[in-house]
Amino acid sequence: MIAIQTTNLTKKYNEKTVVNSLNLTIEQGELFALLGVNGAGKSTTIKMLSCLTKPTKGDGIIFGNSIVSNPIKVKEHINISPQETAIAPNLTVKENLEFIAEIYGSNKKQARQKAENTISAFDLSEIEQTKAKILSGGWQRRLSIAMALISEPRILFLDEPTLGLDVLARRELWNIIKKLKGKVTVILTTHYLEEAESLSDRIGIMVKGELKAIGTVSELLKKTNTTKFEDAFIAIAENGGMDV
């Protein structure tokens, strides 16, 4: 089943085209990484697909619903853990989870139950009574992903989930993301190539707003005649004229 299909998805800011005619199909349960250098258009793509900004042209269909004409329906299927975390700093971890569950329609009792289930699934028990503002970056990001999953989305957007985290915190988050594979469709952006390599089923590489290459790691290596993914990425990012 197709989770996401975009047709000529385009975003212009003033006269500048920052995402140019993106045509992309992502299957349900797939973990898809969107890569590209700074300013390539990854975050803008995610913002359009998660209905935070409207496309200038084209469309994206999410489980049969258009992001242009039916964003309310689309939002029932998706959630996002953004670059800037959406955590309430003065609430504890548990309170943050309960708060989000209530926003998504749970009553107090259901919210408490959902928070407890999430705390156990994400190994958050040692920090459940800690105020979010004093959590380390790794714990904050873990909480942010847990909060995004409380609405049980079919698609989760993760915008640079391990930015600025140390190696151990990153690996812990990778394990959490790996557990989602096959269950939730995950669209991930990252600058850490080894992260994309380790986690994703397929990778798309954007260059100046265009999707220049797409495939599994081995397909991209083959396409660029390289043996290391970093070399494949550089070949595609520098040689913007490669065909998809």
Ligand SMILES: Nc1ncnc2c1ncn2[C@@H]1O[C@H](COP(=O)(O)OP(=O)(O)OP(=O)(O)O)[C@@H](O)[C@H]1O
């Ligand atoms: N609200 C906005 N108004 C004007 N220009 C914008 C806006 N948001 C993004 N841009 C521009 O669009 C281009 C693509 O930005 P975007 O954030 O999508 O790239 P990115 O690939 O996510 O980059 P990064 O890796 O740095 O996060 C950039 O040139 C950026 O300056």
